[in-house]
Amino acid sequence: MQRVNRPYVGIPSFLRAPICTDVSALDAAIAVFGVPFDEGSPFFPGSRMAPRTLREHSLRFCAGGHGYYDPRTRSEYLAEEMRDNLIADVGDVDIHPTNVERTFENITALTAAVLERGAMPVALGGDHSITDSILRAFDEKLHVIHLDAHTDFAPFEHDMQHTNGHAFRHVAALPTTLSLTQVGIRSLRHAPAQIEDVIDSGNRVVPINAFRELGPNGIADLLPDNSRVYVSIDVDVLDMSLTPGCVSAEPDGMSYADLRDTLKAIAQRHDVAGFDFVEVNPLLDVRTGVTSYLGALTVVEFLGQICAQPRWAARRLARPR
Incomplete structure (x- = not known):
């Protein structure tokens, strides 16, 4: 008899996807993994718990295991991916508490193993210090689109270089980074x-006012068509009224529709090599877990848009078997 599988039963893998702890045997087109790390967050801990809550809330989108249906478009997304087990949950990066360098090496190693199997990595953070370790695993040149209230481009001062405020100074310096485009920037806590260092290095800062002038399609238009891109999404790109479970939330942010439509435009215009979603802090969230729910929704909808593009079928078929 077929199981009912309500969201509150069973092991909470992302979208109830098969769990594959031996990545060398991975046979999926998309590999979701958690990075339960928040030692890069100097103000308040707790985002290490987010991969678990994001997985739990993702189960609310698993109706029948046949993808999700969008009433606005009257279309179903991720149906084939979920039916044919093309999404796998490969577990969490092994965290070595207080040994940041070892943890970051583990992030790079797991991402590299996923890429070797021809799967697209989707990382659930954790704080935003993790992104450059993910990108170090790629051996191809990528444009990086960073959606955030903050540039995370702090200078390396006071012997600090691995906080969530430093990641994109590392990213911009990687030999595989073709360009860095930072969208939604607005915090008054920037030095x-x-x-200025982002702009002086030849990269783009798109403050929230400029985003509102350009719109979602204008953001996608900033790169040549069909660019290979990596996307890093900080939940605080959204307005703080939407994100009680985020320690670095800021006012005057994007609406959910702004973020959804921007990710859709990126998926339609460009070839997404991978993405991460970070900075949900379940310890600060309200009891219904709205920030975790919003995070799971963002990841699920972005995956749906990526997999709805014609280029996705060719990528899926080209992976090693």
């Missing part, structure tokens, strides 16, 4: 160098 001048955190903005």
